[in-house]
Amino acid sequence: MSTATATAPSPTSAPVAQGKVTQLRVLNSEWIKLRTLRSTPITLLVAVAAEVGLGILVTYLRASHPRHGGVEHINGAELSLAMYRLAQLAVGVLGVLIISGEYTTGMIRASLSAVPKRLPVLWAKAAVYGAVLLVLMTIASLAAFYGGQAVLSSYGQAAHMSDPGVTRVVFGTALYLTVIGLLGVATGALIRNSAGAIAALFGVLLVLPGLADLLPATWVPNVVPYLPSKAGEALLNVVPDPSLMSPWNGFALFVGYAVVLLAAAAVLLKRRDA
Known part of the structure; x- marks a missing residue:
């Protein structure tokens, strides 16, 4: 006489629901x-410290020690925000590392295996x-x-x-730095x-804007204003610089560079092996 023994299904054998x-x-x-x-908080802290901390320090030093030892008219807005030049190094580097770091460690293979269409990964980053x-x-x-103006208020400027x-x-400074970060991701x-x-x-x-000084003088007006950094920096002058593009046209071109690079990165991401 044989008896059938019912075996309870193992918990580990249950199918795993996979979301779309x-x-x-x-x-x-x-x-x-x-x-x-790990590099995210450190790099972003460096960017903020450069723009805020060094910006206020530079503003104080410039206001308390005017050039040529006399009274100097200071453009308070541009001076207090001048350290965006250092902040852009940090945000640009982090933008690069966000994606190049995955290629270095090999994690990009897991990312693209989880998202076979690939492009959503780039857009999400x-x-x-x-x-x-x-x-x-x-x-x-x-x-x-506001920190810089608090310093300058003591000097009436x-x-x-x-x-x-x-x-x-x-x-515009925040917009400029954001686009720098996106250029980093694309690069x-x-x-x-x-x-x-x-x-x-x-x-x-x-480096490229510095090399522009080697161009013939007649070329400069037709080349320099359209370089990426110069186009973006047109937005950062309180009084528009006549040698550059108009503020918003220059920024639009700057954004255009980022869009073109991201589009090129998307094409290559689809075509190249991970």
Whole structure:
């Protein structure tokens, strides 16, 4: 006489429900990556410290020790925000590392295996980092501006947000730094090597304008205003610089460079092996 023995199914044999890959889920994944990356808080802290801390310090030193030992008229808004030049190094480097670091460690294979269409990964990295930068750099720009004006008020040279061009420069600084970060993401995706991408990014942004001094004088007006950094910096002058593009046209061109690089990175991401 035989008896049948019922065996309870093993808990480990239960099918695992797998959710559909959506852009929202990829965004959440990239947000987790960004905030848990060790270099993120350090690099962003350096950017904020450069723009706010050094900005206030430079403002104080310039106001308390005027050039040529006499009374000097100071553009308070531009002076207090001048350290964006250092902050851009930090946000640009982090933008590169966000994606090139995954190629270095090999984690990019796991990311692209989880998201076979690939492009949502790039869009999510750019969107998450861009949003973080826009919020953080806006706060930093406001802090640098108001901190600098608090210093300059003792010398009777403080600027005010209601002054012509000041609001554009304050919020334009945050926009400029956000686009720098996106250029970093695009360059990292294109070159996929951290050192090479960082060198390329800042070669174009910082070295290329210096090399423009070697051009014939007749070429300069037709070349320099359209360089990426010069186009973006047109937004950062309280009184528009006649040698550059108009503020918003220059910034539009600057954004265009970022869009073109991100589009090129998207094409290569689809075509190249991880």
